[in-house]
Amino acid sequence: MLLDLAIASKDHLSADGRPQRTLADLRLTLKRGEAGAVVGPSGCGKTTLLRIVAGLDREFAGSVALPDHGRLGMVFQEPRLMPWRSVADNIQIAAPQASKAEIGALLEALGLGGHAAHFPRQLSLGLARRAALARALAIKPDLLLLDEPLVSLDASLALELRDLLARLIDETHVTTLIVTHDLAEAIALADKIFILSPRPARVAAVLDIATPRRLMTPQAAEALTQKARAAIASLRE
Amino acid sequence: MIRLASFAAMILLWQAAAQFSDPRHLPGPGPVASVMLEEARSGELFFNLAATLARVAAGFTLAMSLGSALGYIMGRNRFADKILDPWLVVLLNLPALVVIVLAYVWAGLTEAAAIGAVALNKLPGAVVVAREGARALDPTLDEMATVFRLPLKARLRHIVLPQLAPYLAAATRSGLSLVWKIVLIVELLGRSNGVGFKINLAFQLFDVRLLLAYALPFVAIMLGVETFVVQPLERRVSRWRSDAA
Numbered sequence: 001m002l003l004d005l006a007i008a009s010k011d012h013l014s015a016d017g018r019p020q021r022t023l024a025d026l027r028l029t030l031k032r033g034e035a036g037a038v039v040g041p042s043g044c045g046k047t048t049l050l051r052i053v054a055g056l057d058r059e060f061a062g063s064v065a066l067p068d069h070g071r072l073g074m075v076f077q078e079p080r081l082m083p084w085r086s087v088a089d090n091i092q093i094a095a096p097q098a099s100k101a102e103i104g105a106l107l108e109a110l111g112l113g114g115h116a117a118h119f120p121r122q123l124s125l126g127l128a129r130r131a132a133l134a135r136a137l138a139i140k141p142d143l144l145l146l147d148e149p150l151v152s153l154d155a156s157l158a159l160e161l162r163d164l165l166a167r168l169i170d171e172t173h174v175t176t177l178i179v180t181h182d183l184a185e186a187i188a189l190a191d192k193i194f195i196l197s198p199r200p201a202r203v204a205a206v207l208d209i210a211t212p213r214r215l216m217t218p219q220a221a222e223a224l225t226q227k228a229r230a231a232i233a234s235l236r237e
Numbered sequence: 238m239i240r241l242a243s244f245a246a247m248i249l250l251w252q253a254a255a256q257f258s259d260p261r262h263l264p265g266p267g268p269v270a271s272v273m274l275e276e277a278r279s280g281e282l283f284f285n286l287a288a289t290l291a292r293v294a295a296g297f298t299l300a301m302s303l304g305s306a307l308g309y310i311m312g313r314n315r316f317a318d319k320i321l322d323p324w325l326v327v328l329l330n331l332p333a334l335v336v337i338v339l340a341y342v343w344a345g346l347t348e349a350a351a352i353g354a355v356a357l358n359k360l361p362g363a364v365v366v367a368r369e370g371a372r373a374l375d376p377t378l379d380e381m382a383t384v385f386r387l388p389l390k391a392r393l394r395h396i397v398l399p400q401l402a403p404y405l406a407a408a409t410r411s412g413l414s415l416v417w418k419i420v421l422i423v424e425l426l427g428r429s430n431g432v433g434f435k436i437n438l439a440f441q442l443f444d445v446r447l448l449l450a451y452a453l454p455f456v457a458i459m460l461g462v463e464t465f466v467v468q469p470l471e472r473r474v475s476r477w478r479s480d481a482a
Contacts, residue, residue, distance in 0.1 A: 055383070056380050056384065071386075072385075072386075073385075074381075076377070080377050080378060080380075082395055082399070083477055083478075084399040085399075085477075089395075093387070096391075119477045121478075
């Protein structure tokens with residue numbers, strides 16, 4: 001098991017100062033090479049979950065088991081590039097052991113070949129997010145964390161990036177945890193879908209995808225959508 | 238160009254004013270230039286300018302490096318801020334003259350006392366500016382650095398310093414002008430060389446020509462440092478801001 005997440009509870013202080021339970025009894029595991037997608041409504045605690053896995057939030061009861069000295073690559077919702085360093089430097093600084101040629105190849109693969117010397121401000125959001133993805137991949141992560149990787153991109157760009165992500169996951173077999181509010185995105189990218197309940201969030205259902213990514217057929221996608229919808233609907237009762 | 242014209246107008250105004258006043262109170266540009274030349278020929282001018290410049294450099298470097306480090310710590314650590322803030326307020330409000338006299342009384346009329354007094358006068362200003370900068374650091378980049386496990390050195394160089402650069406540039410600008418004024422007082426009170434020492438001499442002789450012959454070249458040097466060192470450096474570090482998509 002590469003990632004074994006067991007959160008007994010995670011509280012947030014609400015605006016009136018009272019603690020509110022965000023996550024409760026949440027259990028989630030990923031095998032090496034698996035891509036898992038966490039799906040849930042906005043504000044249900046998905047980003048909190050990702051921050052706990054990333055080690056950015058340690059105030060919770062429970063445990064996160066990751067390989068010792070495992071490398072984490074994360075793509076935040078906002079690209080979080082250093083605006084004063086070029087795209088290539090942004091990647092090199094995060095991944096000092098990566099060679100110039102490796103970084104060049106990665107940029108090329110992500111369609112950023114012409115932007116290596118540009119500053120992040122000169123990139124559109126779509127390109128900046130690709131640069132952030134290149135940075136996360138450059139460190140050869142044991143676990144890749146993606147926080148709403150397609151959010152606030154226009155539809156055609158989102159589809160393009162979705163296909164690119166699917167291809168990268170297929171090619172590199174990087175273990176990936178994706179957080180998204182969009183079921184279709186999860187179906188297109190994951191081996192396993194974790195459906196979260198409303199607050200306090202727990203994993204309400206796990207859907208295994210037998211034909212992930214390039215093996216996905218419209219029929220299989222339709223069947224998964226139905227199943228997921230049924231699971232989500234049963235949560236509302 | 239406009240700057241140059243404005244500068245020429247200033248010299249003309251000086252010349253005109255000199256015409257209508259006692260040459261002992263306000264000598265014109267000509268007599269001042271001739272004294273300057275005389276002092277330059279004897280080597281006195283360069284020796285004293287160099288002495289003052291060295292003190293400015295030493296005092297400024299000491300104050301800026303110590304001040305930035307302290308300010309950074311205070312901006313990032315609430316506990317350190319609480320402990321050090323009263324000290325900072327005291328130091329901010331201590332008159333330069335008191336610090337200088339105390340330094341000379343306690344440490345003797347030495348070079349170390351002189352430079353220490355200069356640095357101590359600039360220190361609180363540098364701390365305040367660096368603290369503001371450290372408070373404004375972007376926490377999202379910090380988190381990025383944490384997830385990607387950037388070593389401390391890389392964090393400082395690629396994340397902290399670029400964000401502090403505008404603050405440090407501001408501190409440098411106000412700092413250089415403040416430091417050289419304080420160096421003159423320090424020299425006037427307890428050193429036997431430097432521009433301040435010479436100005437003291439000019440004061441005792443009531444020689445305004447000599448006073449200006451030393452003060453003006455030094456202003457020119459500081460102007461040069463500002464134009465040819467500080468400003469290009471500032472442009473370089475803010476290059477990434479300029480050409481957005």
